[in-house]
Amino acid sequence: MALDIIGAGFGRTGTESMKRALEILGYGPCYHMYEVIPNKDRFEMWQGIYDGTVTPDWDAVFDGFRATVDWPAARYWRELAAHFPDTKILLTYRDAESWYASMEKTILTFLRDPEKTEGMAPRLRNTVFEGDVSDKDHVIAVYNRNVADVQSAFGPERLLTYQLGSGWEPLCRFLDVDIPEVPYPSGNESASFHQKDQELSKARKA
Structure with missing residues (x-):
């Protein structure tokens, strides 16, 4: 199974809702950070990919998945788009x-935590945000640059x-599928973000 959809949008752009929407439309399962955090093998693999010590076999990484959104994969939209040339690109x-x-x-609280020296937090901080997550202007500039890069590509x-x-209309028009008779998903509000992360992290360590 090859990917049909590659998400190039940063976290906190509605990626969890989009994951659920794509799965409702039949593009599931959809890869997301929530597939990485509780899974020890995936968690360690992505650390190696970000560090450059693991050369990813993208077919194997996404084996069994039809779509991907959110980090960690979103950082590699260029590589994924080249490897899966027939995929649609989705910029949330x-x-x-x-x-x-x-x-x-949410996410910046992890990236700014000096005690988080292992895991995905320091890797996102150092690679996506070039080591600077304290300067608002810089963080926003990185976000805007990613949007511009995707749109120009x-x-x-x-x-x-x-x-x-x-809602559903632009997504379903783009994918040429019927609009479901259910509301577009919503969720992953800031208030529940930290609790969900703790639950997923405990699952990995169990």
Whole structure:
């Protein structure tokens, strides 16, 4: 099974809702950080990929999955798009200020924690954000640059820039599928983010 959809959007752009939406539409299972955190082998593999000590076999990494969104895979959208040339590219997006506000309550708390010297947090900090997660302007600039890079890399026949909150219509039109008779998913609010991370991390260590 090859990937059908590659998510190029940063975390906190509605990626968990998009994961669930794609699975409702039949593009599941969909890879997400939530598939990585509780799984020791995947967690260690992605650390090696980010460190450059593991050369990924993308077919094996995504074996059994039809789509991927969110980090850690989103950092590698260029490599994945080249390896899976027939895939659609999905850029989940929200206004940069809104995105940053959500990041501050969630992911940035991990990336800024000096005690987190292992795992995915320091790797996201050092690779995606170039080692600087304290400067708001820099963090937003990295986000905006990723959006611009993705949008300049693909034409409209392959890329959908999906605005958070847009519902089913643009996604289903892009994928040429019928709109489901269920509401577009919502979830992963900032208030529940940390609890879910703790539960998934405990599952990996059990």
